[in-house]
Amino acid sequence: MKGVLLVNLGSPDSPEPKDVKPYLDEFLMDKYVIDVPFLLRAFLVRGIILRKRPEESAHAYKKIWTDEGSPLIVLSERMHKKVKPLVDVPVALAMRYGSMTIEKGLQELHEQGVTDVMLLPLYPQYAMASTLTIEVLAEKIRKKSFPNMKLTNFPAFYNKPGFIRVLSESIKKHLEGFNYDQLVFSYHGIPERHIRKTDVTKSHCKIDGSCCATASEAHAFCYRHQCYETTRLVAEYLQLPKESYTLTFQSRLAGDKWLEPYTDVEIDNMPAKGIKKIAVVTPAFVTDCLETLEEIAMRANEDFKENGGEEFLAIPCLNDDDEWCEVVADWIKDWVKN
């Protein structure tokens, strides 16, 4: 029997440093996130980053935490609950990090008699720090605990018509009556090195945009290309004039060179250029989380206004939007049919 495992990133069990620290340790010790040899990674993460970051992150998590828990978990659960009755096969939900493990998700499907699983990472654009790490871990667990199970990876959906339509319609709905100077498409950043590592041709990605104009098999695994494609397709759907929108990358960690332009720098500089009213959409996330609710809707908003900005609109993620849940259900139905 077929079944589906939806996988999102995960959150700590609580916004207290005692729970944030092990969560960050699991996340940042992942070799697909901080992709350096183990000893160097352990030194960077445990010797440097985890000294201060758990307190800072806990403070940020406390600002967004709800009575029901982490927004990312609660909203993913709501979406899961809505998708389940729309399809005829079992659907489970798991997280890459934290206590809702992929192992538990596969076990739940196994107990329902599922032998053929489609893995659906809830990330529109492919990245080794998001999609690949889920695929690799799920395969490792399958081999060890469920050797007779078949796993199929659902490809990144950055350009799928259903995703582009519901994302565009959601943006349109939230922009109604808001007279903005600039619409910012802010995507989670990654180190440039990750783009080169996932280039299957090993020579295509130049990280300057020129490569995106040439058809290549590298695009199927290029996070930067896929972010630009999502933006281009939404702009086309909404018929946005070229000068009315911009693409940026947020949430970088110190150290390496991350994808540019940086969201915080761009937004802070906008008021001085006469851009006083902005809307920000975050299409690398289908679920609202720390990076959208705290970093964008709170911090970027405050910084924009401190720099002379007047109006700031943070557009929510798709979360458990009915039409989005129907799109996901349709993808599942198509896979079940074939």
Ligand SMILES: C=CC1=C(C)c2cc3[nH]c(cc4nc(cc5[nH]c(cc1n2)c(C)c5CCC(=O)O)C(CCC(=O)O)=C4C)c(C)c3C=C
């Ligand atoms: C779009 C998907 C994501 C990619 C790609 C990604 C890469 C990436 N992230 C970090 C470091 C951190 N990210 C953190 C939070 C976080 N990241 C994503 C998604 C992607 N990350 C989400 C959905 C969230 C929010 C989780 C939540 O509970 O709401 C954090 C933790 C919070 C903090 O301390 O800022 C870290 C750390 C790296 C290093 C990276 C690529 C190399």
Ligand SMILES: [Fe+2]
């Ligand atoms: Fe992240």
